[in-house]
Amino acid sequence: MDLIFDAFSEAWRLLRTGDGDVYGIAWRTLTITGSSTLISMLIGVPIGLLLALGRFPGQRILVAFSYAGMGMPPVVAGLVVAILLWRSGPLGQLGLIYTPGAMVIAQSLIATPVIVAVTSTGVMALPPALRLQIRAMGAGDARYLWLVAREARLPLLVATMAGFGAVVSEVGASTVVGGNLAGETRVLTTASVLEMSKGNFGTALALGLILLAIVFAIAVVLAAALHRMRRA
């Protein structure tokens, strides 16, 4: 019991004083996961719409790939990106390995299939007659896509939350491609694991609590947006 109590006390102290660069780590986590979620949305939503609305050879296989990608272990995504960005690798000259940029790429690789799968499933679930009606009104391709995406705005919001959730909580890819360098690539999950391994349960718990607070705050913001969309 003492261990748990001490851990909470230490967590509270760190949160109060900001010692150990906890807020710096938190900010870095937000910027990296925010960037990777945004990039994944920009790539994943159009692909999801295409998979749901298009008709082309290999479509079913691509849908299956996106579903399989939802279960991709982060460490595997990290490994693939690390091999590509390794100094002697095909993209080594970019000098991205062990940088936040590498972490954004790896996390985008994790979040994109999640966003593709949730988007395409959400759009496929729209009543076919509704899509037909939009076409029947004479909408061109761009307006058709816009109106379909608007009708699927709740699934798109869920896709964002799912994508963000997948990357904010991962450790494997961030460790492999980021290297957990203090002040550079250390994020809440990797820092928490490091502190745990050193026996600093209080610090690990403080970092975990901040992570939970961030996830909760973002969930609240998205839930409020969702509520407003349903009333709009």
Next chain:
Amino acid sequence: MTAPAEVVRLDGLRVHLGKRDILVVEEFVATAGEAVALLGPNGSGKSTLLRTAALLIEPAAGSVQLFGARPRGRGERARLRRRTASVFTDPTLLDMSARGNVEVALGIHGVSGSERRRRAERWLERLGVAHLAGARPHTLSAGEAQRIALARAFAVDPELLFLDEPFASLDFETRARLVGDLRELLAASAVTALIATHDRGEAELLADRLAVLVGGRLVQDGPTRQVLEYPRSAEVASLLGHALLTPEQVRCLAPRVEARGVLAHLPPGAVRLADDVEPGASRVPLLSIRGAGGRVQLVCDLGGPATFEVGAAHIAGRELRPGAMLALAVDIERLHWLPDTTR
């Protein structure tokens, strides 16, 4: 006088579902200002024909021409669709206000902001739903939603209107009111309308021309009154609610009528329940009663079952039960013999 312009032309049309033909139409033309009802039972291909003509389904073979143009490419199809409007069985409203739904359609048609709002409000008012302008689809009844769908369709001032069983999911009263309103709207505009329906009464009220589809094929096409009165085959006659009678059954009702075929038909209005003492009325045993909505089918024993359709109002106040004797008055002048297709 020049002939009215062709608005829709379908030639050698084949539409597949999997490897099966679900619609085969050699030729179908609708001219400017015509209201054509496509009548048929479920699965007869009327919705498929409508959607193919609306450029929403790509046929496996044949050609579709709208306003004299055969569309090539997605852009041209969208451009031609903007000269049309469609209303489906399900109102298919977008998840926004009623006014927003009408405004979106007007926006697609390039109508500017203030004009959009003005026209949306005018058409919502015309359809009697102005008070629902701010309502979201999930708060509307089926009838209200369908009125908004109609407002959305008419607001864009279409040259061609596709109505795919727009009242099929409505209750009898709502349906009757909406059919009446639609009839007025069609009469007040110069729009060409294709109306898919399985309801003979709707077709009669709304259309100048009736095209009957059975099993994905166009089996009869002509002026509405003519098709309703003179179906070309037993299947069309049956679909239109005619009583089909063998020569022996005809003799039960009118002993002096000479048989001129193997099967005769009587349109629904040609048979009515009479008083027992009425001269010329035939007394026949009632086998069973079927029916829904405003129509009732009386299955009578004329040496074999024969089904007569009467309006629900005609049986009001009468105690009808299987086994009872009915007095039927038949307008024998309206009896017609079908050609014997077995020869």
